[in-house]
Amino acid sequence: MHKEYISYDRDDMKVIIDDIKLNINVLEYIEVKEKYDWYLRCLKYFGNFITFEHLNLLLKGKFSRGKIFSDINALCDLNFVKKHFIGKNSYYILTKKANIYLKNKNEGGYINKPANRNMIKSLLHLDYLILGVKDRNYINKENEVELNSELDNLYNNISNSKSFDERINIRHRNIYKVMKKLNFKIDLIEDPNRFFDEQINFLNKNEGDILSKLKSKNSYIEGARLTNEKLILDILIFDNENIQSGKFKYRILDLENIIKELYFNPVEQRVKYNLNIVSIDSNRKNNLETVLPKEIEKEILKKDKFLSQYLDSDGNLFLDNDNKKFIKSQNVLLAFNNYKVLEYDTSRYFRYKNDEIKSIDSSEINVINLALK
8 A cells, every 4th residue: 555654843733745834734634635635626627616516416426415515515614615605506616725735835825706707607617518528429429438438537637637727728739739740831920830839838838829818718629620631629618798699709700810810821721610609598599599690601701702802713812911911800700610509507506586585695695686687
């Protein structure tokens, strides 16, 4: 049996890790390390936030509901996790003490309750990754993916300390490497290989590569594949903003402009993207599915009409650098391929019965205001 020796200060019983004395009692540290380490990594993976419902679904088949409830509340008693409510639904966030434990540094920093918009984003994220397994496995059913395998992979990623952001960064790095290896030519960039190396370097230094700009739009690349020498990106959008359905096309155009920074070549068009839009409820999903097809069709016609100005007598695009610069500056959907709207009734967390409103804690008034808008 592997034994781990843990040092501590005999005077104040504070644990010492890598020659750093942490503000954690050694007995608490050992208890958390042996019993609850995965839970803290899980919260960290999902942005310091998880609901009991999602935690129970993620661990279904591994632990009983009673054990999960007992474990997470033990962490609350130890002040590693703090419990809050959305109506009758409990959710948990990490504390400064947990941050110290996870980072092995005393400069852990306080973690505040998430603002309304961040809370919705977190809930959409949890619903998609945990409840959306069936949808993704339906898409990949030709690979005979078992329904539980993706949740097992998610469990193992958390165990191995691979955060959601870390996995996204690995994806970005692989995309740059593939584009470099396959000699993707990018108009208006003299040395594409150097350009891809620069993006990888920015990513390694956490200085912000081009694809990281997607995060500011609540969007993430969840997959990439090569088809007929074209790179197809699957982009996930968390629809947690109050954007009118008719104006959602502008959000897609914003993503298009980011993709143009990565790859711009109107003639070869070797990069395309699909969108998975995760909406908060069925009404929003229906609105988007009603409005978006018409709006996107208009944008595609606009693109075709725009590019037709640069066709030669054989129907091929003929572009000089001035034309390329002008086209790149325009809001046209050059790389857009397809989209899908998904929803998992995330708005269930913001529904309240009239007779329940009076019993809700005053600290949750900001959440109630959101629910009643």
